[in-house]
Amino acid sequence: MIELRQLRALLAIEDFKSFSQAAHALGTVQSNISAHLSRLEDSVGAILIDRKSGSLTQEGRAVALRARRLLAELDAIDSDISGLKNDVRGRVRIGMVGTVARWFVPPLINELSLRHPNLKIEVAEGTTSALEARVYSNAFEFAIMTRPTNTDELAFRAAFEEPLVLITTKEHRLANREAITLADLDNEPLLLPPRGTQFRDQIELIATQVGITLQPKAEIDGIRLLASMAFDGFAPTIAPTSAIPGFMVERLGIVEITGLPPRRVGIARRKRVAHSAAVKTVLDIVDEFFSSSKLAHRYKFPRGIRQIP
Numbered sequence: 357m358i359e360l361r362q363l364r365a366l367l368a369i370e371d372f373k374s375f376s377q378a379a380h381a382l383g384t385v386q387s388n389i390s391a392h393l394s395r396l397e398d399s400v401g402a403i404l405i406d407r408k409s410g411s412l413t414q415e416g417r418a419v420a421l422r423a424r425r426l427l428a429e430l431d432a433i434d435s436d437i438s439g440l441k442n443d444v445r446g447r448v449r450i451g452m453v454g455t456v457a458r459w460f461v462p463p464l465i466n467e468l469s470l471r472h473p474n475l476k477i478e479v480a481e482g483t484t485s486a487l488e489a490r491v492y493s494n495a496f497e498f499a500i501m502t503r504p505t506n507t508d509e510l511a512f513r514a515a516f517e518e519p520l521v522l523i524t525t526k527e528h529r530l531a532n533r534e535a536i537t538l539a540d541l542d543n544e545p546l547l548l549p550p551r552g553t554q555f556r557d558q559i560e561l562i563a564t565q566v567g568i569t570l571q572p573k574a575e576i577d578g579i580r581l582l583a584s585m586a587f588d589g590f591a592p593t594i595a596p597t598s599a600i601p602g603f604m605v606e607r608l609g610i611v612e613i614t615g616l617p618p619r620r621v622g623i624a625r626r627k628r629v630a631h632s633a634a635v636k637t638v639l640d641i642v643d644e645f646f647s648s649s650k651l652a653h654r655y656k657f658p659r660g661i662r663q664i665p
Contacts (some may be wrong), residue, residue, distance in 0.1 A: 358399050360430075363423040365392035369405060370412055370420050371495075424494035431632065445474035446634030451487040451499035452479060454580035455599040456621060460500070460645075463655035467641055475634055483577055484554060491624055497635045498625035500642070502554055514622040515646035518660045523583055523600065524592040524609035531609025538615055539566050545573035547582045547593035555579065555619070559594060562616060597660035605659075620664070 368378035369389065379386045396419075397404050404416035412420060431446065452460065461479055468475055482490070487499040492509055504510045522541070524531050530540065538559070548570060549556040556575075563570050573591040576582050583599035586592055587608065596619045600610065623642060625631075631639070645651045646663050 358396060359392075360427070362392040362396035362399070363419075363427060365389045366396060366404060366412075366416065366420055367423055367427070369393070369410075370416075373410055375410075421493055428494055428497070428632075429630075443474060444472050444633050444637045446632060447476045447478055448634050448638045449478045449480075449496045450638070451490055451496040451501065452481050453484060453487065453501050453621070454481040454578065455583070455596055456500050457481045458580065458601070459598060459658055463651075464642065464645070466655075467645075467651070468638070471641070472637060475637060477638060481580075488624065491626060494626070497631065498623055498639065500621060501624055502619065502621055504624050505554075509627060510624050511627050512622055512624045514620045514664045515643075516622075516661050516663050517618040517620045518596045518598055518658070518662065519618050520594055520613055520616045521597055521600075522592055522609070522611040522613055523586040523595055524611070525586075525589045526607070526609055528592060528609050530592075530611055533611050535612040535614050537566070538563055538613060539568050541570065541592075541594075542568035543571050545571050545591050547574055547576060547585055547591045548572040549579070549582065550575045550577050553577060559616070566615070598658040600658070602658070618662070622664075 364382060365378060365388075368381050369375060372378045372381055375386050375389050379389045382389070393405060400415070400419060402415040402419075403413055404419055405411070406413055457479060465477065468477065480490075480496070484501040484504065487496065487501045488504040488506060488510065490496050491499045491504075492506060500515070503512050503514075522530060522536065530536055533540075548559070551557070551560070560570065574585075576585070579595050579599055582593045583595045586595070587604060594613065594616075597610075600608065623639070625639075645655075647665065649663075652661070652663065
């Protein structure tokens with residue numbers, strides 16, 4: 357018979373990539389994790405962890421995917437019952453792209469603590485591709501990110517858009533321009549995301565249309581890190597305006613790039629899922645943030661953010 361603690365052990369190994377870290381996370385010892393895993397493998401009749409690499413086998417990934425959904429449904433029971441008593445409680449796991457998490461997590465936590473003090477969120481940041489995989493596997497209840505590629509399994513609703521700008525030091529030759537086009541960056545050494553990412557592919561498509569070549573000085577998967585390196589003067593980068601903290605605005609060259617479509621960010625979640633009362637409550641508040649001028653004004657969203665009705 358499969359036991360819940362066996363499934364939790366498997367998921368902890370997947371999350372923490374080691375038996376010892378999994379044991380620490382679950383408040384037990386490594387020998388117990390090994391025993392739980394062995395019993396689970398006996399129950400399903402398959403090897404779930406490659407003992408050499410420590411990674412899940414194909415069978416292990418299949419079991420883990422089901423296990424996450426099962427445990428999420430069990431956790432939802434407590435949340436639903438408390439919700440019926442007008443005391444929504446529980447923990448909701450959310451993924452966010454780093455440029456949004458930087459400014460959105462503080463007001464979200466503040467608003468939740470005011471309205472639902474027994475409702476907690478657990479936030480992890482990542483790239484859209486990483487977040488998409490974790491929403492699909494049920495590691496997150498939903499994510500705030502750009503449009504996913506797997507729209508067969510994930511629903512997406514655009515929440516806001518923001519312009520893309522060139523970020524440079526004050527000394528850069530383009531820093532004092534009010535606006536440029538992508539053609540002004542022909543052969544300019546830039547910090548760029550890797551090819552194959554949505555953001556890079558979008559920029560490359562427009563660069564091809566206007567007949568220029570983008571020159572990557574470095575390719576880094578993570579807009580927040582790209583922006584940080586541009587702040588330090590390593591090279592200019594193209595990024596959404598929310599990547600720039602308010603206290604840095606006066607220290608940088610921030611130049612509008614005409615001809616580039618704005619970046620659209622929204623909420624991605626699994627289709628055909630019955631969300632718990634806790635998840636529904638958090639989703640409602642997130643929706644309110646991006647549809648209400650009152651909350652946006654109260655918490656002073658970054659410049660350039662335009663809500664999408």
